[in-house]
Amino acid sequence: MTGTTVTAEKYHGTENDFLVLPADAPVPDRAAFAKTHCDRETGVGGERTGADGVLFLDLDPSASPVRVTMTLVQPDGSIAEMCGNGARVTAVWAARATGASEVVIETPAGDRHAVVQSEGVTVEMGRPSFDPADVPLAHDADGPLIETDVEGLTVTAVNTGVPHAVAFVDDVDAVDLETVAPPVRHADVFPEGANVTLASRASLGDAREGAPGAPAAFRQRTFERGVEGETLACGTGAVAVVAAAKRTGRLDTEGPVRVSPPGGDLVIVVPDDGPATLTGPVEREFEVDLEVPAS
Ligand SMILES: N[C@@H](CCC[C@H](N)C(=O)O)C(=O)O
Numbered sequence: 525m526t527g528t529t530v531t532a533e534k535y536h537g538t539e540n541d542f543l544v545l546p547a548d549a550p551v552p553d554r555a556a557f558a559k560t561h562c563d564r565e566t567g568v569g570g571e572r573t574g575a576d577g578v579l580f581l582d583l584d585p586s587a588s589p590v591r592v593t594m595t596l597v598q599p600d601g602s603i604a605e606m607c608g609n610g611a612r613v614t615a616v617w618a619a620r621a622t623g624a625s626e627v628v629i630e631t632p633a634g635d636r637h638a639v640v641q642s643e644g645v646t647v648e649m650g651r652p653s654f655d656p657a658d659v660p661l662a663h664d665a666d667g668p669l670i671e672t673d674v675e676g677l678t679v680t681a682v683n684t685g686v687p688h689a690v691a692f693v694d695d696v697d698a699v700d701l702e703t704v705a706p707p708v709r710h711a712d713v714f715p716e717g718a719n720v721t722l723a724s725r726a727s728l729g730d731a732r733e734g735a736p737g738a739p740a741a742f743r744q745r746t747f748e749r750g751v752e753g754e755t756l757a758c759g760t761g762a763v764a765v766v767a768a769a770k771r772t773g774r775l776d777t778e779g780p781v782r783v784s785p786p787g788g789d790l791v792i793v794v795p796d797d798g799p800a801t802l803t804g805p806v807e808r809e810f811e812v813d814l815e816v817p818a819s
Contacts (some may be wrong), residue, residue, distance in 0.1 A: 528816040532578075533562075534570055534809040535617065537609035537645075539756035539787025541575045542816070543568060544617055547582035547593065552819035554580060555601030560817050561729035570809060572800065574599070576748070576755050579610050583618055589626040589637075592618045598750030606633035606685025608759015608802045612645040614638070616806040633685040644791075646803040649760070650685060652767035652794065656681045662713050665753045671772055675707035677720070680768040684800070686749070687718040688764035696722045696745045702752050705747030720747040721761040723769070727782060740775055741782040742766070756787030759802045767800065 530551060532543045543561060553559045559577045561567045567574030569768045582593040594614045596604045604610075611629050615638035629636045629647070637648040653659070654668040659681045661669055669681035669689075679689040687710050693699055705720035726741040742765050746758035762783040769775035780791045780803075788803040 530814040531811060531817055532568075532814050533769045533811050534568065534575065535613040536787075536809060537612040537759070538785060538790060538804050540609035540758060541572060541608055541809075542613055543575050543578045543597075544613065545580055547577060547580045547595070549580070550777065551580075551816055553817060554578065554595075554597045556606045556817040556819070557814075558597040558599055559601055561652070561814055568812060568814060570812075577604070577607070579614060579617075581617060582687070583621060585622045589628050589629070590618055590622050591626045591628045591630060593630040594658070598730065600750055600752060602750045603632070604686055604750055605722075606631050606636075606651060606760055608647060608685065608761075608763065609757055609758075609804070611636055611638060612759065612802070612804060612806050615645050615647065616808070619806075626628055637706060644803045644805050646801050647759070647770040649763050649800040649802050650762070651799055653683045653762060654681065654771060655683075659718075660716060661688050662715055665713060669713065669740060674711050675706060677708050679720075680710065680772055681714070681718065682764050682767050682771070684760040684763040684767060686760050687711050687714060687716060688721045688746075688761055688768075689714070689718045690721045690723060690764050690768035692723050692769070692772070694724060696724045696743045699745070701745055701747050705754075707751055717749045719749050719758065719761055721745070721758065721764055723765040726782075740777060741784065742769065744783050744785045746785065755785075757804075759790065759804070761785070762790045762792050763794065763800045763802055765774055765810060766794045770794060
């Protein structure tokens, strides 16, 4: 350790939790910073020790709408192309800094438009793609991967900013995700790896008190690449559930769908021909001074 500290903020979106730092914070080795402070046993303190990643945010308040470049450094030091819950956190962070309710978030997966309202933050998530080149799938894959066995799990592969292998099961809680997911996450068919997302139908009666109403509902669990474990929510995963449900004939709607990971409730819209949206709550937890590891 150098003895240098930086002030970070801790946020979560439906319990997918992140440290947030301005991009010009003096952190020469971002991967080392994320590995140190995201560790679930020895990382940053708080209600839950550690975090699911560090968001380095570069704000341009003079743009109209304001723009933020979002870089998510994950607990293993990798950089994710997109993060739905991280984008919601980014939008709230930018709104607090500028007073703006509309924010454009620049990500490696493209620009994402976000709107911050008291009832939740909505992020435009782009169009889900099943195209093998977009997921991406291995070059010898002969078409999209739809309801296909991969390492014992029947999955549908879709890119919603990052790759997801979605498996529909009777009960997400009955699956030992930490055992089932790693072979799929590392399967040869996914040359860049994949997040592994489980989904099962939920009845509307399962809605938590105060949850936004929606005509169809799924429960969701996701094992995330980069975290290398289950997170309490995954926004790109929630969009992947709805996109895969439509693609496999389980759902036929352009309207809102409630998707409930363990950390809360999200509302997803996947139009037949247009960008998906993700809506959900964001909370700012605290501010903390953290040591910067030597580079
Ligand atoms: N939690 C995120 C997804 C973050 C990226 C993922 N771990 C990957 O590497 O693909 C979300 O809310 O979308």
